[in-house]
Amino acid sequence: MALFSGAETHKRSVLKAVSWRILGTLDTFVISWLLTGKVALAGSIAALEFATKIAWYYAHERVWASIAWGRGAH
Template sequence: MILDQIIFNKKAQTKGFKEDKTSEKPLRSVLKALSWRVIGTIDTLIVSYLLTGELSVATSIASIDFLTKLVLYFFHERVWNKIKWGK
């Protein structure tokens, strides 16, 4: 359903659904996650290269790091978006 909202910009069609005007849209969370992961992946690539001295190993580590942390960050953002504290 979240992916459906991201791709097709659909709104939930549940009867009685009230749109939350204070939360971010899922697409914003995805773009924030991507931009942050690019920065984090560059850092991981540099650190991995400095530790291993092997560009291929550093690239492998950075690639896996990018994918796993992108997914984790997206869901982390969505959970925090539901928390009203500090808004």
């Protein structure tokens, strides 16, 4: 059995992670800009946040894809 196998394909998990992260990063950028008043700083915060959180989301998604609990009858 492959590590992190499940109903979701790796490609789908990556696409979901990227689309969700874009929305989250835009949110982080706007909040950072409003709080600091500095576009460059807000951009740096958003870029770092994008890179780290997309990796964490992908790992989280793959772990959950491999867990049968809560999917109904097996």
